[in-house]
Amino acid sequence: MRPIYRWIWSLGAAFGLLALTACDPQRIAELEEDVSTEVDVRDRFGEPENIWQEPDGSRTFEYNRQPAGHQNYMITIGPNGKMTALRQVVAPHMFGQVRAGMSEQEVRRMLGKPAKRTTYERKQETDWDWRYVDPPTTEMLFTVTFGPDGRVLRTGRSMVQRDGP
Template sequence: MRLLTTLALSAALLAGCATPDRDARLQPGVSRSEHVIALYGQPKRVWPEADGGRTLEYSTQPMGRHCYMVRLTADDRLVAIEDGLSAASRARIEPGMTPEQVSRILGTERSRVFFRQSGEDVWDWTVEPDQTGYGLRFNVYFKDGRVVRAGHSMVFPSRLFPGMDD
């Protein structure tokens, strides 16, 4: 009996660490929005799709490094789950895109800063670090409501406040 209790507790703990993109309990074509919401709570945003479906946004910003986009059909069945902050998703950001187009791909940003001198509005997202091991942010620069460029910046550890990012 003790072994069964330990196994059940271990399974519950592992399920608690699951992410939508790796959760075996969510099956494309079978799972519905209520399954996703029961497991992961209410989404940060819900994006309507042209085909009548919708996308549920589960952003982990500002501290996390992922944004899970859960795509559902018009009849509420799971199609796919993608990480909006993956390298492939970030590569889709191009000059000329609107803020809404960027948000639909990357999800809710970590922060926004407006630079008066250049007239640029810069949004950033915390993403997985590269091989250097330093923190990494993906930055999108908007001017007059359109993307002008995008790129990465490294986040170095704070000397004044260890454990905090500069």
């Protein structure tokens, strides 16, 4: 692909993702717990990235907005087919629940797909990063570091570094 076309395509993709995440508040406002159905959720949000089966027979749909966005949504559909919960999970109150020793799957179920995964071969560690906004407008990263056994070693938060002047 020629560079100018690649740039135009990238710009179009970025605007498309921005439009997708900008519509989230409207989509959320159109849904109501214990009233909206699975069909309503899929009509508003589309196909989920992942579907987690819960012990009580409900299912949790994972909708990711990473890496360009700052949210991940978990929407629970009860055994009766009605939406029972809609949560934005990339948030400080959720980060505090990540504990040393948790597995990668436990963290993924809690926070959704990370924006970025980085493996450090020599240290035998892997970092998962999620982007979020610390109100009012500070862009941040929440990082979970896993050891070679796929278990949480530590977590951390940092500001997103911007390139340029």
